[in-house]
Amino acid sequence: MDWSGSVAEDVSAPPMRWWGWGDPARAPELPPHALRYLSARLGHQPRASPPVALASARLPRSALAPGALEALRAIVDEGAVRDDHAERVAHAAGRGYPDLVRLRSGELEAAPDAVVLPGSHDQVRRLLELCAERSVAVVPFGGGTSVVGGVAPLRGAHEAVLALDTRRMGEVIDLDPTSLTVDVEGGMRAPALERYLQARALTLGHFPQSFEHVSLGGCVATRSAGQASSGYGSIEKMVLGLRLAAPAGDIELPAVPATAAGPGLRQLLVGSEGTLGVIDRIALRVRPAPRERIYEGFFFTDFGAGVQALRSLAQQHAMPEVARLSDERETRTSLKLAGGGKAKDRLGRAYLGVRGYGDGCLAILGFEGAGRELAERRRRARALVRGGGGLAVGRSPGEAWARSRFTAPYLRDELLTHGILAETLETAAQWSDLGRLHGEVGRAITHALSACGTPGLVMCHVSHLYETGASLYFTFLAPRREEDEIGQWRAVKQAASRAIVGGGGTITHHHAVGRDHAPWMRAEVGAVSLSALRALKRELDPPAIMNPGKLLGD
Numbered sequence: 041m042d043w044s045g046s047v048a049e050d051v052s053a054p055p056m057r058w059w060g061w062g063d064p065a066r067a068p069e070l071p072p073h074a075l076r077y078l079s080a081r082l083g084h085q086p087r088a089s090p091p092v093a094l095a096s097a098r099l100p101r102s103a104l105a106p107g108a109l110e111a112l113r114a115i116v117d118e119g120a121v122r123d124d125h126a127e128r129v130a131h132a133a134g135r136g137y138p139d140l141v142r143l144r145s146g147e148l149e150a151a152p153d154a155v156v157l158p159g160s161h162d163q164v165r166r167l168l169e170l171c172a173e174r175s176v177a178v179v180p181f182g183g184g185t186s187v188v189g190g191v192a193p194l195r196g197a198h199e200a201v202l203a204l205d206t207r208r209m210g211e212v213i214d215l216d217p218t219s220l221t222v223d224v225e226g227g228m229r230a231p232a233l234e235r236y237l238q239a240r241a242l243t244l245g246h247f248p249q250s251f252e253h254v255s256l257g258g259c260v261a262t263r264s265a266g267q268a269s270s271g272y273g274s275i276e277k278m279v280l281g282l283r284l285a286a287p288a289g290d291i292e293l294p295a296v297p298a299t300a301a302g303p304g305l306r307q308l309l310v311g312s313e314g315t316l317g318v319i320d321r322i323a324l325r326v327r328p329a330p331r332e333r334i335y336e337g338f339f340f341t342d343f344g345a346g347v348q349a350l351r352s353l354a355q356q357h358a359m360p361e362v363a364r365l366s367d368e369r370e371t372r373t374s375l376k377l378a379g380g381g382k383a384k385d386r387l388g389r390a391y392l393g394v395r396g397y398g399d400g401c402l403a404i405l406g407f408e409g410a411g412r413e414l415a416e417r418r419r420r421a422r423a424l425v426r427g428g429g430g431l432a433v434g435r436s437p438g439e440a441w442a443r444s445r446f447t448a449p450y451l452r453d454e455l456l457t458h459g460i461l462a463e464t465l466e467t468a469a470q471w472s473d474l475g476r477l478h479g480e481v482g483r484a485i486t487h488a489l490s491a492c493g494t495p496g497l498v499m500c501h502v503s504h505l506y507e508t509g510a511s512l513y514f515t516f517l518a519p520r521r522e523e524d525e526i527g528q529w530r531a532v533k534q535a536a537s538r539a540i541v542g543g544g545g546t547i548t549h550h551h552a553v554g555r556d557h558a559p560w561m562r563a564e565v566g567a568v569s570l571s572a573l574r575a576l577k578r579e580l581d582p583p584a585i586m587n588p589g590k591l592l593g594d
């Protein structure tokens with residue numbers, strides 16, 4: 041991708057591999073033993089399925105009316121309107137499985153007619169006015185990491201569609217070290233903000249697995265949750281104020297610690313997924329950076345015992361910052377993939393077997409903080425975990441997780457290259473429903489894969505703890521069904537979504553709604569809530585140009 045151009049690019053927005061995940065210069069390899077294990081487990085003969093060359097990705101011709109590009113260029117700076125092949129491909133899809141399948145095959149279902157990169161609030165406002173006038177749909181585009189079709193370039197009833205990329209609006213506006221708040225532009229990338237804060241001994245504490253690429257505006261627009269959300273809270277807890285540039289005008293909500301001034305307007309905009317306007321300024325709470333991080337492993341004899349132990353941590357106010365519990369299959373698979381049969385790992389497994397934890401579940405608990413407070417919280421948590429049957433296995437599993445916490449998306453690309461489907465989906469439910477839901481959703485995915493003729497491996501972990509419940513995060517692998525890959529994915533997605541909604545879970549804990557979950561919104565919130573949300577959209581976006589087809593459906 042050519043990142044040069046006459047516009048001064050925001051260097052804090054790193055380039056993304058056009059057909060997959062992450063830094064194009066970084067290519068973690070799937071170790072041979074891992075591919076052998078997974079292939080045997082899936083009854084799959086690895087086959088090379090590399091992506092096509094960028095030049096052969098097929099795009100529809102730009103549908104922008106004559107003169108539209110010039111009108112856009114009159115608003116933003118020189119070079120900030122792009123309609124070249126590479127830029128349109130880069131904004132044609134997010135990073136869910138169907139996106140990856142389409143990108144890798146070069147068979148894109150759609151592409152934005154152009155990409156605009158505004159550099160200021162005033163430019164965003166004028167762009168929205170122009171798009172309303174000319175019937176052009178607008179898809180706000182942050183890091184482009186949506187896994188639910190949130191950035192799919194749908195035009196709805198409009199003539200054309202633009203991707204409004206926020207990467208040039210990536211600055212810190214203000215830091216208030218007394219109040220511990222920071223004001224940023226909506227396109228600021230999470231790593232750039234974290235670097236800025238860490239230089240001042242502060243942290244936001246928001247680390248989704250997609251951290252390398254996400255924008256803060258995108259995180260806020262999707263109600264994102266980071267891997268340390270049990271301790272720091274998800275993004276909705278961090279947003280104190282924001283500005284939304286909507287076609288009808290601006291909403292500006294300043295940073296306040298709390299307010300009783302009517303319903304929570306901030307929370308109505310958090311999770312609005314670009315359907316109401318562009319979030320171009322955000323005030324966030326920050327915290328002192330932890331001086332110490334201790335990530336450690338515990339084994340439980342089974343998933344149920346582990347879930348009970350996590351519940352006691354959440355309900356007895358001994359929550360670590362990071363808490364994840366893998367089920368039996370995820371534990372077994374991750375040990376196999378990590379170990380590679382080394383003598384030390386065989387010894388470790390033998391030790392677990394002797395203690396009765398051989399087929400058990402691994403939990404990672406991560407404590408962040410400093411001094412006595414950290415030591416005391418960790419002591420209480422360890423006592424609760426031990427009391428719940430947990431076996432402490434030291435820091436190496438926790439440190440291994442911390443080292444590789446952002447690697448999985450790169451490995452997913454490798455799996456696809458070897459002919460293996462790898463996808464994830466998630467939900468959250470109350471503690472009393474969690475065990476049952478785990479079983480029901482897992483079975484639904486398993487049956488759907490078998491019905492496609494591609495029996496697979498279904499794994500799950502609990503993460504993101506709350507006093508009243510937690511999230512379940514499923515990963516499934518199966519041979520790619522070459523003749524109908526999207527159909528295979530859709531069959532599984534529908535079966536899992538039915539099981540989630542029928543079993544008392546939410547359709548999404550943190551991936552958001554986008555296009556993929558929109559059909560489930562009625563079941564999630566009910567018909568009256570849905571029409572109330574649609575009424576809000578009509579008010580803020582009368583020409584209905586903002587991100588058509590997402591969140592609320594058509």
Ligand SMILES: Cc1cc2nc3c(=O)[nH]c(=O)nc-3n(C[C@H](O)[C@H](O)[C@H](O)COP(=O)(O)OP(=O)(O)OC[C@H]3O[C@@H](n4cnc5c(N)ncnc54)[C@H](O)[C@@H]3O)c2cc1C
Pocket residue numbers: 061134135136179180181182183184185186187190191206226227247248249250253254255256257258259260261262263264265266267312313314315317318319320449550551552554587590
């Ligand atoms: C490998 C991988 C791992 C992931 N892990 C996590 C995880 O741990 N936790 C998690 O919460 N999510 C995760 N996600 C999902 C995704 O990263 C989040 O939804 C993230 O918040 C999206 O941020 P983004 O900047 O990439 O937004 P984009 O993908 O660009 O956009 C997402 C949605 O927000 C809208 N939007 C973007 N910017 C703005 C703006 N400024 N104003 C208004 N609307 C806007 C878009 O129109 C779209 O609807 C993961 C995704 C991948 C691919």
